[in-house]
Amino acid sequence: MVLNNIEKLLEKYENGETSLKEEQQLKHYFTQGTVAPHLEMYKPMFAYFLVNKQEQFTKDVPLKTKRNFNYKWISVAAVAVLMLGFYFGTSIYGGDLGTYEDPQLAFNEFSKSMEMISEKFNTGASTVSYLNEVNKGTSTLGYLNEIENATSIIFKN
Amino acid sequence: MTQTEFLNIVMPFKDKVFRLAKRLLVSREEAEDATQEVLLKLWNNKLKIAEYKNVEAFSMTMTKNYCFDKLKSKQAQNLKIVHSNYEEKNTPLQKQVELNDSVSWVAKIIADLPEQQKMIIQLRDIEDYDFDEIAKMLDMNNTAVRVALSRARKTIREKLTNTHNYGVK
Numbered sequence: 507m508v509l510n511n512i513e514k515l516l517e518k519y520e521n522g523e524t525s526l527k528e529e530q531q532l533k534h535y536f537t538q539g540t541v542a543p544h545l546e547m548y549k550p551m552f553a554y555f556l557v558n559k560q561e562q563f564t565k566d567v568p569l570k571t572k573r574n575f576n577y578k579w580i581s582v583a584a585v586a587v588l589m590l591g592f593y594f595g596t597s598i599y600g601g602d603l604g605t606y607e608d609p610q611l612a613f614n615e616f617s618k619s620m621e622m623i624s625e626k627f628n629t630g631a632s633t634v635s636y637l638n639e640v641n642k643g644t645s646t647l648g649y650l651n652e653i654e655n656a657t658s659i660i661f662k663n
Numbered sequence: 664m665t666q667t668e669f670l671n672i673v674m675p676f677k678d679k680v681f682r683l684a685k686r687l688l689v690s691r692e693e694a695e696d697a698t699q700e701v702l703l704k705l706w707n708n709k710l711k712i713a714e715y716k717n718v719e720a721f722s723m724t725m726t727k728n729y730c731f732d733k734l735k736s737k738q739a740q741n742l743k744i745v746h747s748n749y750e751e752k753n754t755p756l757q758k759q760v761e762l763n764d765s766v767s768w769v770a771k772i773i774a775d776l777p778e779q780q781k782m783i784i785q786l787r788d789i790e791d792y793d794f795d796e797i798a799k800m801l802d803m804n805n806t807a808v809r810v811a812l813s814r815a816r817k818t819i820r821e822k823l824t825n826t827h828n829y830g831v832k
Contacts, residue, residue, distance in 0.1 A: 522813035563681035
């Protein structure tokens, strides 16, 4: 290649005006065969570029295919569980607790249970009677009103 | 999208992502981590990949941002001493090539450039992207890329000429 041409290219190269193709020519010139002595210093530069281009990435990249879980299936499962719950719940404990055929027997059983309730209720209510004492106590506190009357008279003047 | 489809998309540019990360983060391990992170992010958003106009450019931008975050983070500051001790020429890859000192000298010169110029040199001179793509990746305009590139190239040439003439190292 004509030396003149290379020199021109080098100047363009330094100004960042060379095309990729022209740069290829330069690289070719400086990495193959002999180089004019006054251009010797460019040689390592182009050699370096060439060497660097060969370096490769050798490390493995672990590519995991992560299964993204579909959350709508959770709601489907929940609905299924609920339906099963309703179905078995009603069939096992069924609303029917049994009835008395004889009205007299039914009345007896009813009054028996009501008696029991009133008995328990009365024992509960008797223990609350001391609340009356509290009422008595508060009524004796009525004289506080007298004090208030007295103070209102004092402050009025 | 299956793994193979994803790999077919990613394979062509994963090395470029890695090299850009390495240019910015210096250490190989850090760069590998960064690349892995970027690829995993892509994989996790694989449903959106079809929407991206240019997956490659998008990934490069992602890499750039990720590396900047890394460099800014506390962790990176703590590791700074280790990083500057890290000798680029220790990489076996460069040993393979009959290594004259000046090649590793180039690496040092590039490492001393500002981050932005570093990236542009990497993307243009090593990965051969065209200006429009670089502008898109780095979120700059076309002329700014050219100016920065020109500056970077001139700096490299100047420093190389100096060492060449004085025979320093």
